[in-house]
Amino acid sequence: MKKFNGIYMSGKYLIVGILLLSVLGSCGNNEDKTSNSNKQKREQLPREAGKEKAKTIVFFGNSLTAGYGVDPSEAFPALVQEKIDSLELPYKVINSGLSGETTAGGKSRIDWILRQPVDIFVLELGGNDGLRGIPVAETAKNLQAIIDRVREKYPNVKIILAGMQVPPNMGRNYASAFRVAFQQLAANNHVDLIPFLLENVGGISHLNQADGIHPNPQGHKIVAGNVWRVLQGLL
Template identity: 65%
Template sequence: MHLLSRFAGILCLMACLASCSGNKSTETTQQATTSRSDTANAEKSASTILFFGNSLTAGYGVEPSEAFPALIQDKLDSLGLNYKVVNAGVSGETTSGGNSRIDWVLRQPLDIFVLELGGNDGLRGIPLTETRQNLQAITDKVKAKYPDAKIVLAGMQIPPNMGKTYANEFRDLYKELAEENDVTLIPFLLEGVGGIRELNQSDGIHPTPEGHRIVANNVWDVLANEL
Protein backbone atom coordinates (compact mmCIF):
# COMPACT_ATOMS: atom_id res chain seq x y z
CA MET A 1 0.00 0.00 0.00
CA HIS A 2 2.80 2.37 0.86
CA LEU A 3 4.35 1.77 -2.57
CA LEU A 4 1.02 2.38 -4.30
CA SER A 5 0.55 5.61 -2.35
CA ARG A 6 3.98 6.90 -3.43
CA PHE A 7 3.21 5.96 -7.07
CA ALA A 8 -0.10 7.82 -6.92
CA GLY A 9 1.68 10.87 -5.56
CA ILE A 10 4.20 10.84 -8.40
CA LEU A 11 1.37 10.61 -10.96
CA CYS A 12 -0.37 13.54 -9.30
CA LEU A 13 2.82 15.64 -9.40
CA MET A 14 3.39 14.82 -13.08
CA ALA A 15 -0.19 15.80 -13.92
CA CYS A 16 0.25 19.08 -12.08
CA LEU A 17 3.48 19.88 -13.94
CA ALA A 18 1.86 19.03 -17.26
CA SER A 19 -1.07 21.28 -16.42
CA CYS A 20 1.22 24.18 -15.52
CA SER A 21 3.24 23.69 -18.69
CA GLY A 22 0.05 23.65 -20.74
CA ASN A 23 -1.19 26.85 -19.12
CA LYS A 24 2.13 28.55 -19.78
CA SER A 25 2.07 27.46 -23.40
CA THR A 26 -1.49 28.70 -23.79
CA GLU A 27 -0.59 32.01 -22.19
CA THR A 28 2.41 32.45 -24.50
CA THR A 29 0.26 31.65 -27.54
CA GLN A 30 -2.39 34.13 -26.42
CA GLN A 31 0.26 36.83 -25.92
CA ALA A 32 1.70 36.19 -29.38
CA THR A 33 -1.77 36.27 -30.93
CA THR A 34 -2.60 39.50 -29.12
CA SER A 35 0.67 41.04 -30.29
CA ARG A 36 -0.05 40.11 -33.90
CA SER A 37 -3.59 41.42 -33.54
CA ASP A 38 -2.37 44.74 -32.12
CA THR A 39 0.09 45.11 -35.00
CA ALA A 40 -2.59 44.33 -37.56
CA ASN A 41 -4.98 46.80 -35.95
CA ALA A 42 -2.31 49.49 -35.94
CA GLU A 43 -1.67 48.92 -39.65
CA LYS A 44 -5.38 49.03 -40.41
CA SER A 45 -5.87 52.25 -38.51
CA ALA A 46 -3.03 54.09 -40.24
CA SER A 47 -4.25 57.24 -41.97
CA THR A 48 -3.45 57.52 -45.68
CA ILE A 49 -1.78 60.44 -47.42
CA LEU A 50 -2.09 60.10 -51.19
CA PHE A 51 0.21 62.11 -53.46
CA PHE A 52 -1.38 62.51 -56.89
CA GLY A 53 0.94 64.06 -59.43
CA ASN A 54 3.33 63.82 -62.34
CA SER A 55 7.04 62.98 -62.65
CA LEU A 56 7.93 65.25 -59.73
CA THR A 57 5.83 63.10 -57.41
CA ALA A 58 6.82 59.86 -59.17
CA GLY A 59 10.50 60.71 -58.60
CA TYR A 60 11.70 60.70 -62.19
CA GLY A 61 15.45 60.07 -62.40
CA VAL A 62 15.98 59.22 -58.73
CA GLU A 63 15.51 56.12 -56.61
CA PRO A 64 11.95 55.65 -55.27
CA SER A 65 13.28 56.08 -51.74
CA GLU A 66 14.75 59.47 -52.73
CA ALA A 67 11.53 61.00 -54.10
CA PHE A 68 9.88 63.53 -51.83
CA PRO A 69 6.79 61.38 -50.98
CA ALA A 70 9.09 58.66 -49.63
CA LEU A 71 10.98 61.29 -47.64
CA ILE A 72 7.67 62.42 -46.15
CA GLN A 73 7.02 58.81 -45.10
CA ASP A 74 10.45 58.72 -43.46
CA LYS A 75 9.62 61.92 -41.57
CA LEU A 76 6.29 60.54 -40.39
CA ASP A 77 7.92 57.30 -39.24
CA SER A 78 10.69 59.13 -37.39
CA LEU A 79 8.05 61.06 -35.44
CA GLY A 80 6.04 57.94 -34.69
CA LEU A 81 3.02 59.22 -36.60
CA ASN A 82 0.66 56.51 -37.86
CA TYR A 83 0.38 57.55 -41.51
CA LYS A 84 0.88 55.63 -44.75
CA VAL A 85 2.04 57.50 -47.85
CA VAL A 86 0.79 56.37 -51.25
CA ASN A 87 2.70 57.65 -54.28
CA ALA A 88 0.26 57.98 -57.21
CA GLY A 89 2.59 59.97 -59.43
CA VAL A 90 2.83 59.25 -63.18
CA SER A 91 5.56 60.75 -65.31
CA GLY A 92 4.29 62.99 -68.11
CA GLU A 93 0.87 63.39 -66.51
CA THR A 94 -1.17 66.46 -67.44
CA THR A 95 -4.22 67.73 -65.57
CA SER A 96 -6.35 66.15 -68.29
CA GLY A 97 -4.70 62.79 -67.78
CA GLY A 98 -5.06 63.14 -64.03
CA ASN A 99 -8.75 63.89 -64.36
CA SER A 100 -9.15 60.77 -66.49
CA ARG A 101 -7.55 58.44 -63.93
CA ILE A 102 -8.65 60.01 -60.66
CA ASP A 103 -11.76 57.81 -60.34
CA TRP A 104 -9.58 54.70 -60.40
CA VAL A 105 -7.12 56.16 -57.89
CA LEU A 106 -9.95 57.06 -55.52
CA ARG A 107 -10.65 53.37 -54.98
CA GLN A 108 -7.85 53.76 -52.46
CA PRO A 109 -9.30 55.15 -49.20
CA LEU A 110 -7.51 58.33 -48.12
CA ASP A 111 -7.42 60.92 -45.39
CA ILE A 112 -5.20 63.56 -47.00
CA PHE A 113 -5.00 64.18 -50.75
CA VAL A 114 -2.00 66.12 -52.11
CA LEU A 115 -2.66 67.34 -55.66
CA GLU A 116 0.50 68.05 -57.65
CA LEU A 117 -0.42 68.57 -61.29
CA GLY A 118 -0.23 71.31 -63.89
CA GLY A 119 3.48 71.64 -64.53
CA ASN A 120 3.28 69.72 -67.80
CA ASP A 121 0.28 71.82 -68.85
CA GLY A 122 2.31 74.97 -68.38
CA LEU A 123 5.36 73.67 -70.22
CA ARG A 124 3.12 72.73 -73.16
CA GLY A 125 1.23 76.00 -73.17
CA ILE A 126 -2.14 74.36 -72.59
CA PRO A 127 -4.88 76.99 -72.18
CA LEU A 128 -5.22 78.01 -68.56
CA THR A 129 -8.99 77.57 -68.67
CA GLU A 130 -8.46 73.87 -69.40
CA THR A 131 -5.91 73.46 -66.62
CA ARG A 132 -8.19 75.21 -64.17
CA GLN A 133 -11.20 73.10 -65.17
CA ASN A 134 -9.27 69.85 -64.78
CA LEU A 135 -7.83 70.77 -61.37
CA GLN A 136 -11.31 71.81 -60.24
CA ALA A 137 -12.82 68.56 -61.51
CA ILE A 138 -10.22 66.48 -59.65
CA THR A 139 -10.86 68.45 -56.47
CA ASP A 140 -14.61 68.01 -56.84
CA LYS A 141 -14.26 64.25 -57.28
CA VAL A 142 -12.09 63.90 -54.18
CA LYS A 143 -14.56 65.91 -52.10
CA ALA A 144 -17.49 63.89 -53.39
CA LYS A 145 -15.82 60.54 -52.67
CA TYR A 146 -14.19 61.47 -49.36
CA PRO A 147 -15.91 64.57 -47.95
CA ASP A 148 -13.90 64.42 -44.72
CA ALA A 149 -10.53 64.21 -46.46
CA LYS A 150 -8.17 67.16 -46.34
CA ILE A 151 -6.88 68.45 -49.67
CA VAL A 152 -3.51 70.09 -50.22
CA LEU A 153 -2.82 71.80 -53.55
CA ALA A 154 0.81 72.07 -54.63
CA GLY A 155 1.41 75.39 -56.36
CA MET A 156 3.57 75.46 -59.46
CA GLN A 157 5.38 78.09 -61.50
CA ILE A 158 6.89 77.97 -64.98
CA PRO A 159 9.54 79.94 -66.87
CA PRO A 160 8.23 82.80 -69.06
CA ASN A 161 8.78 80.79 -72.26
CA MET A 162 5.09 81.08 -73.10
CA GLY A 163 5.06 84.77 -72.28
CA LYS A 164 5.10 86.65 -69.00
CA THR A 165 1.33 87.05 -68.89
CA TYR A 166 0.75 83.30 -69.27
CA ALA A 167 3.39 82.51 -66.62
CA ASN A 168 1.91 84.96 -64.12
CA GLU A 169 -1.65 83.77 -64.65
CA PHE A 170 -0.49 80.16 -64.40
CA ARG A 171 1.12 80.89 -61.02
CA ASP A 172 -1.95 82.74 -59.76
CA LEU A 173 -4.50 80.08 -60.68
CA TYR A 174 -3.26 77.81 -57.85
CA LYS A 175 -3.84 80.46 -55.22
CA GLU A 176 -7.25 81.21 -56.69
CA LEU A 177 -8.28 77.55 -56.76
CA ALA A 178 -7.10 77.04 -53.18
CA GLU A 179 -9.15 80.01 -51.98
CA GLU A 180 -12.24 79.07 -53.99
CA ASN A 181 -12.22 75.49 -52.69
CA ASP A 182 -11.02 76.25 -49.17
CA VAL A 183 -8.08 73.88 -49.47
CA THR A 184 -4.53 74.23 -48.22
CA LEU A 185 -1.91 75.60 -50.62
CA ILE A 186 1.79 74.87 -50.91
CA PRO A 187 2.72 78.23 -52.49
CA PHE A 188 5.43 76.81 -54.77
CA LEU A 189 6.40 73.14 -54.63
CA LEU A 190 9.87 73.77 -56.09
CA GLU A 191 10.75 76.76 -53.90
CA GLY A 192 14.52 76.81 -53.47
CA VAL A 193 14.98 74.17 -56.19
CA GLY A 194 13.47 75.43 -59.45
CA GLY A 195 16.04 77.11 -61.68
CA ILE A 196 19.01 76.09 -59.51
CA ARG A 197 21.26 74.03 -61.73
CA GLU A 198 23.01 71.95 -59.07
CA LEU A 199 19.69 70.88 -57.53
CA ASN A 200 18.24 69.64 -60.80
CA GLN A 201 19.10 66.85 -63.18
CA SER A 202 20.59 67.53 -66.59
CA ASP A 203 17.15 68.34 -68.04
CA GLY A 204 16.92 71.32 -65.70
CA ILE A 205 13.40 70.28 -64.67
CA HIS A 206 13.55 67.29 -62.35
CA PRO A 207 15.18 67.58 -58.92
CA THR A 208 18.23 65.64 -57.84
CA PRO A 209 18.08 63.67 -54.57
CA GLU A 210 19.22 66.81 -52.76
CA GLY A 211 16.55 68.79 -54.59
CA HIS A 212 13.92 66.30 -53.47
CA ARG A 213 15.01 66.77 -49.87
CA ILE A 214 14.29 70.48 -50.19
CA VAL A 215 10.96 69.78 -51.89
CA ALA A 216 10.08 67.42 -49.03
CA ASN A 217 10.76 70.25 -46.58
CA ASN A 218 8.50 72.57 -48.60
CA VAL A 219 5.74 69.98 -48.44
CA TRP A 220 6.28 69.20 -44.77
CA ASP A 221 6.09 72.84 -43.74
CA VAL A 222 2.48 72.85 -44.95
CA LEU A 223 1.47 69.21 -44.50
CA ALA A 224 2.46 69.07 -40.83
CA ASN A 225 -0.40 71.43 -40.02
CA GLU A 226 -2.91 69.04 -41.61
CA LEU A 227 -1.99 65.95 -39.56
Protein backbone atom coordinates in the same frame (compact mmCIF):
# COMPACT_ATOMS: atom_id res chain seq x y z
CA MET B 1 -11.33 18.26 23.02
CA LYS B 2 -8.72 19.20 20.49
CA LYS B 3 -7.05 22.55 19.88
CA PHE B 4 -7.61 23.98 16.36
CA ASN B 5 -6.36 27.38 15.15
CA GLY B 6 -5.90 28.46 18.77
CA ILE B 7 -9.40 27.32 19.86
CA TYR B 8 -10.41 24.10 21.72
CA MET B 9 -13.15 22.25 19.81
CA SER B 10 -14.94 18.92 20.03
CA GLY B 11 -14.57 16.43 17.15
CA LYS B 12 -17.57 17.40 15.04
CA TYR B 13 -16.90 21.12 15.42
CA LEU B 14 -13.27 20.54 14.53
CA ILE B 15 -14.30 19.03 11.20
CA VAL B 16 -16.67 21.91 10.48
CA GLY B 17 -13.92 24.42 11.29
CA ILE B 18 -11.46 22.75 8.92
CA LEU B 19 -14.02 22.72 6.09
CA LEU B 20 -14.90 26.36 6.68
CA LEU B 21 -11.27 27.48 6.54
CA SER B 22 -10.78 25.42 3.40
CA VAL B 23 -13.70 27.16 1.67
CA LEU B 24 -12.52 30.60 2.76
CA GLY B 25 -9.01 29.85 1.56
CA SER B 26 -10.36 28.76 -1.82
CA CYS B 27 -12.38 31.97 -2.14
CA GLY B 28 -9.32 33.99 -1.32
CA ASN B 29 -7.32 32.22 -4.04
CA ASN B 30 -10.10 32.83 -6.56
CA GLU B 31 -10.22 36.50 -5.62
CA ASP B 32 -6.45 36.73 -6.06
CA LYS B 33 -6.70 35.09 -9.49
CA THR B 34 -9.53 37.42 -10.50
CA SER B 35 -7.59 40.44 -9.24
CA ASN B 36 -4.48 39.38 -11.15
CA SER B 37 -6.52 38.77 -14.28
CA ASN B 38 -8.12 42.22 -14.07
CA LYS B 39 -4.73 43.77 -13.45
CA GLN B 40 -3.32 42.13 -16.58
CA LYS B 41 -6.26 43.39 -18.63
CA ARG B 42 -5.75 46.92 -17.32
CA GLU B 43 -2.07 46.74 -18.20
CA GLN B 44 -2.89 45.61 -21.72
CA LEU B 45 -5.48 48.31 -22.41
CA PRO B 46 -3.07 51.25 -22.84
CA ARG B 47 -0.99 49.32 -25.36
CA GLU B 48 -4.04 48.24 -27.34
CA ALA B 49 -5.60 51.71 -27.21
CA GLY B 50 -2.37 53.20 -28.54
CA LYS B 51 -2.58 51.19 -31.74
CA GLU B 52 -4.21 53.30 -34.46
CA LYS B 53 -5.10 52.22 -37.95
CA ALA B 54 -2.79 53.98 -40.38
CA LYS B 55 -4.44 56.74 -42.39
CA THR B 56 -3.62 57.23 -46.06
CA ILE B 57 -1.86 60.16 -47.72
CA VAL B 58 -2.05 60.03 -51.52
CA PHE B 59 0.38 62.08 -53.60
CA PHE B 60 -1.31 62.46 -56.98
CA GLY B 61 0.94 64.05 -59.56
CA ASN B 62 3.30 63.82 -62.49
CA SER B 63 7.01 63.02 -62.87
CA LEU B 64 7.95 65.28 -59.97
CA THR B 65 5.90 63.12 -57.60
CA ALA B 66 6.89 59.89 -59.35
CA GLY B 67 10.56 60.76 -58.82
CA TYR B 68 11.69 60.76 -62.43
CA GLY B 69 15.43 60.11 -62.73
CA VAL B 70 15.99 59.22 -59.07
CA ASP B 71 15.50 56.11 -56.98
CA PRO B 72 11.91 55.89 -55.63
CA SER B 73 13.31 56.08 -52.10
CA GLU B 74 14.86 59.47 -52.97
CA ALA B 75 11.65 61.05 -54.30
CA PHE B 76 9.99 63.58 -52.01
CA PRO B 77 6.92 61.42 -51.14
CA ALA B 78 9.25 58.72 -49.78
CA LEU B 79 11.17 61.35 -47.81
CA VAL B 80 7.90 62.59 -46.33
CA GLN B 81 7.13 59.01 -45.27
CA GLU B 82 10.52 58.84 -43.55
CA LYS B 83 9.69 62.00 -41.62
CA ILE B 84 6.29 60.60 -40.62
CA ASP B 85 7.87 57.33 -39.48
CA SER B 86 10.50 59.15 -37.43
CA LEU B 87 7.69 60.88 -35.53
CA GLU B 88 5.75 57.60 -35.20
CA LEU B 89 2.64 59.10 -36.76
CA PRO B 90 -0.07 56.71 -38.03
CA TYR B 91 0.06 57.65 -41.72
CA LYS B 92 0.96 55.72 -44.86
CA VAL B 93 2.12 57.54 -48.00
CA ILE B 94 1.05 56.28 -51.42
CA ASN B 95 2.93 57.66 -54.42
CA SER B 96 0.49 57.99 -57.31
CA GLY B 97 2.75 60.03 -59.55
CA LEU B 98 2.83 59.35 -63.29
CA SER B 99 5.48 60.82 -65.56
CA GLY B 100 4.08 63.01 -68.31
CA GLU B 101 0.70 63.39 -66.62
CA THR B 102 -1.34 66.48 -67.45
CA THR B 103 -4.38 67.75 -65.57
CA ALA B 104 -6.59 66.20 -68.26
CA GLY B 105 -4.86 62.85 -67.75
CA GLY B 106 -5.23 63.16 -64.00
CA LYS B 107 -8.92 63.88 -64.39
CA SER B 108 -9.31 60.64 -66.34
CA ARG B 109 -7.21 58.66 -63.87
CA ILE B 110 -8.62 59.91 -60.58
CA ASP B 111 -11.46 57.38 -60.20
CA TRP B 112 -8.99 54.51 -60.33
CA ILE B 113 -6.92 56.10 -57.55
CA LEU B 114 -9.98 56.70 -55.39
CA ARG B 115 -10.75 52.99 -55.15
CA GLN B 116 -8.57 53.03 -52.02
CA PRO B 117 -9.36 55.03 -48.86
CA VAL B 118 -7.89 58.54 -48.83
CA ASP B 119 -7.51 60.74 -45.75
CA ILE B 120 -5.14 63.37 -47.13
CA PHE B 121 -4.89 64.11 -50.85
CA VAL B 122 -1.91 66.06 -52.21
CA LEU B 123 -2.65 67.29 -55.74
CA GLU B 124 0.49 68.00 -57.76
CA LEU B 125 -0.51 68.54 -61.38
CA GLY B 126 -0.30 71.37 -63.86
CA GLY B 127 3.41 71.60 -64.58
CA ASN B 128 3.15 69.70 -67.87
CA ASP B 129 0.16 71.83 -68.87
CA GLY B 130 2.27 74.91 -68.42
CA LEU B 131 5.21 73.56 -70.40
CA ARG B 132 2.83 72.71 -73.25
CA GLY B 133 1.16 76.09 -73.18
CA ILE B 134 -2.29 74.67 -72.43
CA PRO B 135 -4.76 77.51 -71.67
CA VAL B 136 -4.75 78.33 -67.97
CA ALA B 137 -8.55 78.22 -67.81
CA GLU B 138 -8.50 74.62 -69.03
CA THR B 139 -5.88 73.63 -66.47
CA ALA B 140 -7.88 75.25 -63.67
CA LYS B 141 -11.06 73.54 -64.83
CA ASN B 142 -9.41 70.12 -64.76
CA LEU B 143 -7.90 70.69 -61.31
CA GLN B 144 -11.30 71.80 -60.03
CA ALA B 145 -12.89 68.63 -61.43
CA ILE B 146 -10.30 66.49 -59.62
CA ILE B 147 -10.90 68.30 -56.32
CA ASP B 148 -14.66 67.91 -56.72
CA ARG B 149 -14.36 64.19 -57.48
CA VAL B 150 -12.13 63.55 -54.45
CA ARG B 151 -14.52 65.36 -52.12
CA GLU B 152 -17.51 63.60 -53.62
CA LYS B 153 -15.98 60.21 -52.86
CA TYR B 154 -14.46 61.16 -49.50
CA PRO B 155 -16.28 64.17 -47.95
CA ASN B 156 -13.94 64.33 -44.95
CA VAL B 157 -10.72 64.27 -46.96
CA LYS B 158 -8.10 66.96 -46.40
CA ILE B 159 -6.65 68.37 -49.62
CA ILE B 160 -3.36 70.08 -50.31
CA LEU B 161 -2.78 71.78 -53.66
CA ALA B 162 0.83 72.06 -54.83
CA GLY B 163 1.35 75.40 -56.54
CA MET B 164 3.41 75.43 -59.71
CA GLN B 165 5.09 78.06 -61.86
CA VAL B 166 6.30 78.06 -65.45
CA PRO B 167 9.53 79.45 -66.94
CA PRO B 168 9.43 83.10 -68.07
CA ASN B 169 9.92 82.06 -71.70
CA MET B 170 6.23 81.07 -71.75
CA GLY B 171 5.42 84.80 -71.65
CA ARG B 172 4.88 87.13 -68.72
CA ASN B 173 1.09 87.17 -68.91
CA TYR B 174 0.79 83.40 -69.19
CA ALA B 175 3.26 82.81 -66.35
CA SER B 176 1.41 85.24 -64.08
CA ALA B 177 -2.04 83.81 -64.85
CA PHE B 178 -0.70 80.28 -64.34
CA ARG B 179 0.70 81.09 -60.89
CA VAL B 180 -2.44 82.92 -59.78
CA ALA B 181 -4.70 80.06 -60.89
CA PHE B 182 -3.38 77.82 -58.09
CA GLN B 183 -3.89 80.55 -55.51
CA GLN B 184 -7.48 81.09 -56.64
CA LEU B 185 -8.25 77.36 -56.65
CA ALA B 186 -6.93 76.99 -53.11
CA ALA B 187 -8.92 79.97 -51.86
CA ASN B 188 -12.16 79.01 -53.63
CA ASN B 189 -12.02 75.43 -52.37
CA HIS B 190 -10.64 76.19 -48.90
CA VAL B 191 -7.73 73.81 -49.35
CA ASP B 192 -4.17 74.18 -48.13
CA LEU B 193 -1.68 75.50 -50.68
CA ILE B 194 2.01 74.86 -51.14
CA PRO B 195 2.80 78.24 -52.76
CA PHE B 196 5.45 76.78 -55.09
CA LEU B 197 6.40 73.12 -54.91
CA LEU B 198 9.88 73.75 -56.35
CA GLU B 199 10.68 76.72 -54.11
CA ASN B 200 14.48 77.07 -53.74
CA VAL B 201 14.95 74.26 -56.28
CA GLY B 202 13.51 75.37 -59.61
CA GLY B 203 16.11 77.02 -61.84
CA ILE B 204 19.02 76.10 -59.55
CA SER B 205 21.28 73.89 -61.64
CA HIS B 206 23.07 71.95 -58.89
CA LEU B 207 19.71 70.86 -57.41
CA ASN B 208 18.34 69.54 -60.68
CA GLN B 209 19.16 66.83 -63.16
CA ALA B 210 20.70 67.55 -66.56
CA ASP B 211 17.31 68.46 -68.06
CA GLY B 212 17.06 71.40 -65.67
CA ILE B 213 13.46 70.44 -64.82
CA HIS B 214 13.51 67.44 -62.52
CA PRO B 215 15.13 67.66 -59.06
CA ASN B 216 18.07 65.46 -58.19
CA PRO B 217 18.18 63.68 -54.80
CA GLN B 218 19.37 66.83 -53.05
CA GLY B 219 16.62 68.83 -54.72
CA HIS B 220 13.99 66.33 -53.63
CA LYS B 221 15.07 66.83 -50.01
CA ILE B 222 14.25 70.51 -50.32
CA VAL B 223 10.95 69.76 -52.06
CA ALA B 224 10.06 67.37 -49.22
CA GLY B 225 10.67 70.24 -46.81
CA ASN B 226 8.36 72.51 -48.83
CA VAL B 227 5.64 69.88 -48.63
CA TRP B 228 6.20 69.13 -44.95
CA ARG B 229 5.74 72.73 -43.87
CA VAL B 230 2.14 72.55 -45.08
CA LEU B 231 1.40 68.88 -44.45
CA GLN B 232 2.50 68.73 -40.81
CA GLY B 233 -0.36 70.96 -39.75
CA LEU B 234 -2.87 68.36 -40.99
CA LEU B 235 -1.37 65.35 -39.25
